[in-house]
Amino acid sequence: MKALVFIVSRLYRDRSAFLGALIILALVVVALAAPLLVSHPDAAWAMNPQVRLRPPGGEFLFGTDRMGGDIYARVIYGARITLTIAVVAVGVSLLIGVPVGLVAGFYGHWLGEVLMRVSDIFLAVPQIVLAIAIALTLGPSIENVILALSLTYWPWFTRLVYAETQSLKNEVFIEAAMALGVPPWRIIVTHILPNVASPIIVRTSIGMGFTILTAAALGFLGLGAPPPAPEWGRMISESREHLPDAWWYALAPGLAIFLVVMGFNLLGDGLRDILDPRIRRAQHGRG
């Protein structure tokens, strides 16, 4: 609790991290309160061909799309999809990646070797390539995008936790605990995990932004939620057929992706400054 108060108060002082936190807060609020922010409940899905491709202004803040859908309403509802994908995919990656990294780093015998080799394989190709292959194998849907992103993102956590755990393992307080006969799983949970928490938190925030970008790219390539789901990446892809006349088509969804990813990145950077004392010194030191 004390740590949380410390983090929040430091965040408040770091302007850009605070901005990031505000953006994320806004995303969460928009996602939760989407029905309240839209004039009629089915504005995001309704097809009104008579108002298709209207420029922004008047009734339609961001214009309308090729089906006459209100782009404003679609972007608002798209926040739900984006947030769901990011939270679940990064959550699953955490649940797989952190335990694997802890076990591999702490035991380090053949099991650790094998686990790290497996994560090497996943890190050997760009994430998006594997994610495309998996998402395509399973068919276009939100669930499959989440699965594809989780299956390809966990090695990042594993790498991180593995390296931290390995260096922690040789610390005196861990050796002392081992000499006292504390069972390994307890050492991992009560001594190692709290000490690797900071980099995990930072990586989670940055990973959210990264995952949102990759998910949007999958949507753009036609692998995301099938239409008429208001997925930001797919909306940008649809706009290509209507350029340059419908210049506003891709504007709002692209800006939404930009803002949200920036929010997570700013927060991640801020958290890193706060949680990593080495960098904190560099930030406020002389020079």
Add this chain to the structure above:
Amino acid sequence: MPTVAGLVAIVFVVSHIIPSDPAALVAGEAATPEQIAAVRKKLGFDQPMHVQLGAYFWKLMQGDMGNSLFTTRPVWDDLSGRLPATIELTLAAMAVSTLVGVPLGVVAALRRNTWLDHAVRVITVGGLAVASFWLAILLQLLFSMELGWAPLNARLQGFPPPAVTGLLTIDALIAGNLGVLGKALAHLALPTITLAVPGLATLVRFTRAGVLDVLQSGFVQYQRAMGIPWRVIVWKYVLRNALVSTVTQIGLLFGILLAGAVVVETVFDWPGIGNYAFNAIFSSDYNAIVGFTLWAGTVFILVNLLVDLAHSAIDPREARS
């Protein structure tokens, strides 16, 4: 090597459980079930997965990546035919990121907390957050459709310069054909910028952090106390020390660019390997998918190895440990 083999195995299995039936696609729409079965048998798809995988590895050892199901040409020929386009684009993006990113990072660190530093920071934060396909569309909208400065997509059309390197810009330069060079550069411009932006932002961040780190180290303080001119300290000591880690970053940039190429080449219809991979994935072209992954994985691992070697060559501390 085991990493590449494992990668091939995973992608092989994943690509082979794609639900569509490639045998039916190859046999054509009018094919009878018997004909489809015959095609399936001919391509070996009736065998169990591990037998197919074993057969693939066996052929791979002999340097045969199989034929693409759709172009029917050997995957190796397809990949190598498209390689120059990707290399040209990647190298151009790498050059832009490095030539713009490193100086920006250095300047931002030296002018820390001035408006310049803040402006650079806004650029990097934005560059890392922008979706490349959106940036591509904005660039196309502005520079191709509105201003007409650059072509909308694709590589150079019409007669290419005589092939020497396969990189159209270099070939045009060798042939001394400035008109073609200009056209090739115009085609290259927008995809290069799109691809370079995230890498550029990453480089700026690392360079800035690296320079700041060195600026705060004890020996710089000492040199300042000794009264050595600031310019000399920066050029002779700070940059040398700081740019070691930047070299590593430039190498690792390659991975970012490779990933970006799949999306950027698709948006710009750039006839490279990323575009090929995308089409292969969408047409369940197994051999092409596995071939691309094999290629990308090998390049990625080789580049990492080269970066390690370069790093220890530049940094004597690294070499000793």
